[in-house]
Amino acid sequence: MELDELERDALRELANVGLSRAATQLSELLNDHIEMTVPLVQVVPYDQVTQALQLDPHAMVAAVWQSFSGQSEGTSILMFPSEDSKRLVRALVGPSMLGAGEDDLRGIEHEAMMEIGNIIITSGMAVIADMLGQEVRMSLPGYMEGNLPDIMEQRNRDNAGREMQAIIMFTHLKAAQREIEGRMVMLMSVDSVQVLFDRLHKLLRSL
Amino acid sequence: MKILIVDDSMTSRMLFKAYMPKDGQHELFEATALPDALEKMREMRPELVVLDYNMPEYNGVEMAQAMLGAGLKAKFVLLTANTQRTVVDSALAVGFIQVVEKPVNAVKIAALLAQVA
Amino acid sequence: MKRWKSGLFNTPLRIVIAVGVVVFSVEFLFMALLHDVIMPLMSFTVSDRIWSIIDAVTLVVLVSPVLYFLVFVRMQRDFAELTRLFANLTDTLMVGVLLVDMDLRVHRWNQWLERKTGISSQQACGKLLTELFADLNSPRLLSAIELCIKHKSPQLISQTLNRYVLPIPLVSPMHDLKLMQQQVSVAPLTNSRGETLAAISINDVTESVAKSSALARLAMKMESQSNRDQLTGAYNRHFLWSWLAPQLKQSVRHSQSLSCLMLDIDYFKRINDTYGHDVGDAVLRGFAEILHEQMRDSDILVRYGGEEFVVLLTHADAAVALEIANRILDRVRKTAIAPLEVGDVRCSIGVSSWTPEEPCSAEELLKEADRRLYHAKHNGRDQVVIDRESSRTLQ
Structure with a gap:
C-alpha cells in the first residue's frame, strides 16, 4: 500500500506521540530520563517484513507482543536486539541483580522486558486508536526470544491464507545513558490496514 | 498575535492550525528546523513561539535556547507528549511559560491562548 | 455506578418476562374478542370441528403463561446460583x-x-x-x-x-x-x-x-569467602591476586620465570544463545577440565570472567608457555565437550611471561596477556598469540 508524503508524516507523528507518552510512563516507572522517538515508518507486505526490519536475521531478538481487536485487528510486536535489551535491563534493575544466578537473571530480564514492552505497546496503540477514533481492545502481553524469522513466523501463524501487511516503526530509545534501536511492527490483514488508513485520510481531510 | 510554530511534522503543524480559533486575531508562521526558525524569527518577530520537543537535530528546548541567544523576546511554549519531569523541568529552566501535552485539541489551544494573552 | 454484583443476568431476563406477558395478554384478549364478541355479533356459525380447534388454541394460550412462569422461575434461580458461584469463586482463589x-x-x-x-x-x-x-x-x-x-x-x-x-x-x-x-x-x-x-x-x-535475595547474598558471601568458582572449581579472581604477589616475589628471589595464559572460549555467547545456558555451563566445566589436564601440579587455573580463564605457569618461560598453550589449543579442538561435538568449541589464548631479564608487575603481566588475547581474537580466533606483532599458532 502506497502512502503519500503527508500520510507517512501523519503516521510517524501518531507513532511519535504514542511513544513519547510511553517514555513519560517509563520514566515514572524507572525513575530515569527516557526518550523514545520514531524516525521512520514503513508499510510493507508480510513477505518483505523480515528484510524491511533491517535486523540481523541470525541475531537473537527479544520480542513483546499484544494482539488487538476492534475496527482494525492484528498484533503489535515490539522488538529489541537481545543483547541490547539485556544490557538495558541490567542497567535499569542494577544492584538487585547482583549475585543472582543465571536462571534468576533470565527471569528478571523476561519480566522487566515484558512490562516495558507492555507499556510501550499500550501507549503507542492508544494514541493511534484515539487520534483515528477507533476502539481497540488489547490482549495480555506475551514474550519470546528468538531470531527474527522465527518470531515473525510464530506471530503470523494464525493468519494463514490471509494477505497480511506490516506497519513498521523504527524506534529509537534512550534510557540509562544508552541508546537502543528497536522496531515496533503492527501485523495486520490488508483489510484492517485499509480501515486504519481510511481513518487516517479522514483525519487529514478534516484539517 | 504573531505565533511561530516549529515542528518537523507537517501533521502536527496542521493539527495546531486546525484548532486555532478562526477569529483573524492571530498570524501563524511555520518552521521545520532551526535555520528556518531563526530566519522566520528575524523576519516576523513572533510574540509566541510554540516548539515541538522531539525533533531530529535539536530538541525544542535547545532550539529555544538558540532563539533566546539570538535575542528574541517572545513567550515560549513546549508541545510534547513526553511530559516527564526531566523534560518539563528543562523547559521551565530555559524560561518556557508552559508545556502543552500532545496531541493538541481545541480546548488545549484555547486555554493556551487565554493564558498568553 | 450501581453495585457491580447486581444486574448482570437480570436485565435480559426481565425483557423475556415482559415480552412473554405482553404476547400472552394480546393473544388472550384477541381470542376472547373473537369468541365472545365478534363471532356472536356477526352471527357467524362454524362447525364443531373448528370450535374444537379454537378451544384447543385458547387452552394453549391460557396454559402458556404458566409454563412461561415456571421456566422463568427456574432460569432466574439458575442465574442467581451462577452469579453467587462466580462471586464466591474469587474468594476461593489464592490470589x-x-x-x-x-x-x-x-x-x-x-x-x-x-x-x-x-x-x-x-x-x-x-x-x-x-x-x-x-x-x-x-x-x-x-x-x-x-x-x-x-x-x-x-x-x-x-x-x-x-x-x-x-x-x-x-x-x-x-x-x-x-x-x-x-x-x-x-x-x-x-x-x-x-x-x-x-x-x-x-x-x-x-x-x-x-x-532468591537470601540465596544471592549467600552466594556472594561464599564466593568471597572461598577461593573457588562454584561452577568450574577453578580458583577465582580474588585468589589470583593473593597468589600472584608472593609468587612473583619468589620468582625474583630465585630468578625463576613465570608465565600467564589468558584464555577465552570463542563465540561462547553464540553457544549460550543457541543451546541454552545449561549447555553453556557444561562447556565451561568441560573446558576447565581440559585445562586442568594440561597443567602441572604447581600451576593454577583461575576463572577470570564469564568465559575467560587464566592459567599461571610456574617455572615456565615463554617457550614452555607456548608449548602448553598450543597443547591446550589442540586438545580443545579435538575434544567433544558434552553435549557438543568435536570442533564445536574453540578458544583463543594470549601468553605473557615474567622473566628475570624482563620483569614486570602482576598487573602488567595480566594486562599483557589480555592484550595478546585480544590480538588472537582480532586475528580470527582459535589461535595462540605470544607477542604483540605476530601470532604463532599450531599448524
Whole structure:
C-alpha cells in the first residue's frame, strides 16, 4: 500500500506521540530520563517484513507482543536486539541483580522486558486508536526470544491464507545513558490496514 | 498575535492550525528546523513561539535556547507528549511559560491562548 | 455506578418476562374478542370441528403463561446460583482480587485480601484505594489502571521493576522485607452497560523474592569467602591476586620465570544463545577440565570472567608457555565437550611471561596477556598469540 508524503508524516507523528507518552510512563516507572522517538515508518507486505526490519536475521531478538481487536485487528510486536535489551535491563534493575544466578537473571530480564514492552505497546496503540477514533481492545502481553524469522513466523501463524501487511516503526530509545534501536511492527490483514488508513485520510481531510 | 510554530511534522503543524480559533486575531508562521526558525524569527518577530520537543537535530528546548541567544523576546511554549519531569523541568529552566501535552485539541489551544494573552 | 454484583443476568431476563406477558395478554384478549364478541355479533356459525380447534388454541394460550412462569422461575434461580458461584469463586482463589473503577473506587474485595490486609470486604467496597492505603505510592499502578480502563489493554506490573505496588505489611517480616512483594496484573472487565472496571489480581511473591535475595547474598558471601568458582572449581579472581604477589616475589628471589595464559572460549555467547545456558555451563566445566589436564601440579587455573580463564605457569618461560598453550589449543579442538561435538568449541589464548631479564608487575603481566588475547581474537580466533606483532599458532 502506497502512502503519500503527508500520510507517512501523519503516521510517524501518531507513532511519535504514542511513544513519547510511553517514555513519560517509563520514566515514572524507572525513575530515569527516557526518550523514545520514531524516525521512520514503513508499510510493507508480510513477505518483505523480515528484510524491511533491517535486523540481523541470525541475531537473537527479544520480542513483546499484544494482539488487538476492534475496527482494525492484528498484533503489535515490539522488538529489541537481545543483547541490547539485556544490557538495558541490567542497567535499569542494577544492584538487585547482583549475585543472582543465571536462571534468576533470565527471569528478571523476561519480566522487566515484558512490562516495558507492555507499556510501550499500550501507549503507542492508544494514541493511534484515539487520534483515528477507533476502539481497540488489547490482549495480555506475551514474550519470546528468538531470531527474527522465527518470531515473525510464530506471530503470523494464525493468519494463514490471509494477505497480511506490516506497519513498521523504527524506534529509537534512550534510557540509562544508552541508546537502543528497536522496531515496533503492527501485523495486520490488508483489510484492517485499509480501515486504519481510511481513518487516517479522514483525519487529514478534516484539517 | 504573531505565533511561530516549529515542528518537523507537517501533521502536527496542521493539527495546531486546525484548532486555532478562526477569529483573524492571530498570524501563524511555520518552521521545520532551526535555520528556518531563526530566519522566520528575524523576519516576523513572533510574540509566541510554540516548539515541538522531539525533533531530529535539536530538541525544542535547545532550539529555544538558540532563539533566546539570538535575542528574541517572545513567550515560549513546549508541545510534547513526553511530559516527564526531566523534560518539563528543562523547559521551565530555559524560561518556557508552559508545556502543552500532545496531541493538541481545541480546548488545549484555547486555554493556551487565554493564558498568553 | 450501581453495585457491580447486581444486574448482570437480570436485565435480559426481565425483557423475556415482559415480552412473554405482553404476547400472552394480546393473544388472550384477541381470542376472547373473537369468541365472545365478534363471532356472536356477526352471527357467524362454524362447525364443531373448528370450535374444537379454537378451544384447543385458547387452552394453549391460557396454559402458556404458566409454563412461561415456571421456566422463568427456574432460569432466574439458575442465574442467581451462577452469579453467587462466580462471586464466591474469587474468594476461593489464592490470589488477591479486587475490582476498581476509574476513580479508584473499590467494587469488590476478595477473602484473600481480607486475610492479608485485615480490611474486610464491607470496609473496602465503596472506598477509594487511596483511602484504604494512605501510603499508596505506585505511579505505575495508577497509570496501569488508567491504561487498562481507558484503552482496554491489560497491564502487567512486575516485581522486578516495582518493589512495592499495594503497600501491604507482612505479618512476619522476612529477612529485610517488611512489605509484601507482589506480581500484579490489571485487566479490563466490561459489564453489559458498557462500563469498564479494572480487575486487579495480586500474587504474593514475597517468599520467592526473599529466598532468591537470601540465596544471592549467600552466594556472594561464599564466593568471597572461598577461593573457588562454584561452577568450574577453578580458583577465582580474588585468589589470583593473593597468589600472584608472593609468587612473583619468589620468582625474583630465585630468578625463576613465570608465565600467564589468558584464555577465552570463542563465540561462547553464540553457544549460550543457541543451546541454552545449561549447555553453556557444561562447556565451561568441560573446558576447565581440559585445562586442568594440561597443567602441572604447581600451576593454577583461575576463572577470570564469564568465559575467560587464566592459567599461571610456574617455572615456565615463554617457550614452555607456548608449548602448553598450543597443547591446550589442540586438545580443545579435538575434544567433544558434552553435549557438543568435536570442533564445536574453540578458544583463543594470549601468553605473557615474567622473566628475570624482563620483569614486570602482576598487573602488567595480566594486562599483557589480555592484550595478546585480544590480538588472537582480532586475528580470527582459535589461535595462540605470544607477542604483540605476530601470532604463532599450531599448524
